[in-house]
Amino acid sequence: MSAVETKSELGEAASSLKGMPLLEIEDLRISISSEGSSFEVVKGVSLTVCENEVVCLVGESGCGKSMTALSVMGLLPRGVARVTEGKIDYEGRDLLSLQSRELRRLRADSISMIFQDPITSLDPVFTIGSVLKEVVRSHRDVSRAEAKEIAVRALVEAELPDAADHLDSYPHQLSGGMRQRVMIALAIALDPRILIADEPTTALDVTVQAQILENLRARQREREMGMLLITHDLAVVASVADRVAVMYAGEIVEEAPVEELFANPQHPYTQGLIRALPDISVSRGSLHSIPGRVPSPQTPPPGCLFAPRCDHVLDSCWEANPELQRDGAQSLRCFNPQPFEVR
Ligand SMILES: Nc1ncnc2c1ncn2[C@@H]1O[C@H](COP(=O)(O)OP(=O)(O)OP(=O)(O)O)[C@@H](O)[C@H]1O
Numbered sequence: 001m002s003a004v005e006t007k008s009e010l011g012e013a014a015s016s017l018k019g020m021p022l023l024e025i026e027d028l029r030i031s032i033s034s035e036g037s038s039f040e041v042v043k044g045v046s047l048t049v050c051e052n053e054v055v056c057l058v059g060e061s062g063c064g065k066s067m068t069a070l071s072v073m074g075l076l077p078r079g080v081a082r083v084t085e086g087k088i089d090y091e092g093r094d095l096l097s098l099q100s101r102e103l104r105r106l107r108a109d110s111i112s113m114i115f116q117d118p119i120t121s122l123d124p125v126f127t128i129g130s131v132l133k134e135v136v137r138s139h140r141d142v143s144r145a146e147a148k149e150i151a152v153r154a155l156v157e158a159e160l161p162d163a164a165d166h167l168d169s170y171p172h173q174l175s176g177g178m179r180q181r182v183m184i185a186l187a188i189a190l191d192p193r194i195l196i197a198d199e200p201t202t203a204l205d206v207t208v209q210a211q212i213l214e215n216l217r218a219r220q221r222e223r224e225m226g227m228l229l230i231t232h233d234l235a236v237v238a239s240v241a242d243r244v245a246v247m248y249a250g251e252i253v254e255e256a257p258v259e260e261l262f263a264n265p266q267h268p269y270t271q272g273l274i275r276a277l278p279d280i281s282v283s284r285g286s287l288h289s290i291p292g293r294v295p296s297p298q299t300p301p302p303g304c305l306f307a308p309r310c311d312h313v314l315d316s317c318w319e320a321n322p323e324l325q326r327d328g329a330q331s332l333r334c335f336n337p338q339p340f341e342v343r
């Protein structure tokens, strides 16, 4: 897929009307304590997700995407990671100050999360029907028969084939794609306002991946949910996002509406990610890749965190880390942005 093709595909998605802000993350900082040392893995991230909007958080492995998502859910690994600064508001309520009981209720009623690997998220000793009905009954005052009806409806919406017949199935009796559909059913059964999906299709083959993403997008649109979709795959971003935040080494380095990001990427890291997209219409000797790797959070480079890998690095880039500059719907963290050239 080329940047140009991607842009034309996405006009429709980006044109839909967005609503009020639901989730507002402001200057979030997360530290990890490990073997006596402490280091920051999320460094002042700000991000907003509105009603009826899909925001994609994209970046290479280790950039802090999952830590950001887990902090919203209050699910950071206890004793290892903690929020040290910042705010996370859901419809104006400060999530970081909620008691765990209130947060559990909010997680069930308003914010749901889908994880990357459904096999580790589903308990192998329970049938999927019993898990779904339990989730529904513990948060809604409904009879067993009504809970079953809601469970089957959610599975049908998640497009699990022969949904009612699978209520008595155990997770190991389903394929990876079917298990991920069960996770989607669990996530939407209680009609959340926000869905956070952390690499929901990475473990699946490409065809199933496309079907699952299409299903997620359809559920999001009909419910006008806000969705924060985490991925390292720009092709996925292209097919579902309204807005994109690019994360590198714990920081947002660029944010823009999706069509703008693909048409006119500004940050050298975003440009590298877009160049690395495979394009079957162009015969290249080899795929483009960004040289080097994401720095370890324990030993960040001086100045701009992308400097060791950057084509446009200046002497001054080694001296200070640029601030994120906002300009309308776009933001950029770079001292020396250059026009995008497809190579
Ligand atoms: N339990 C943990 N203990 C110690 N360090 C951790 C732990 N979990 C994550 N980290 C570190 O925190 C940083 C951010 O990790 P995070 O899981 O948020 O990255 P990510 O962007 O989600 O990556 P991926 O795409 O691989 O899922 C990484 O450097 C990672 O090594």
Ligand code: SF4
Residues within 6 Å of the ligand: 267, 268, 269, 304, 305, 306, 307, 308, 310, 311, 312, 313, 314, 317, 322, 333, 334, 335, 336, 337
């Ligand atoms: S600030 Fe400098 S090193 Fe960092 S991305 Fe921009 S040009 Fe590259």
Ligand SMILES: [Mg+2]
Residues within 6 Å of the ligand: 065, 066, 067, 198
């Ligand atoms: Mg992750």
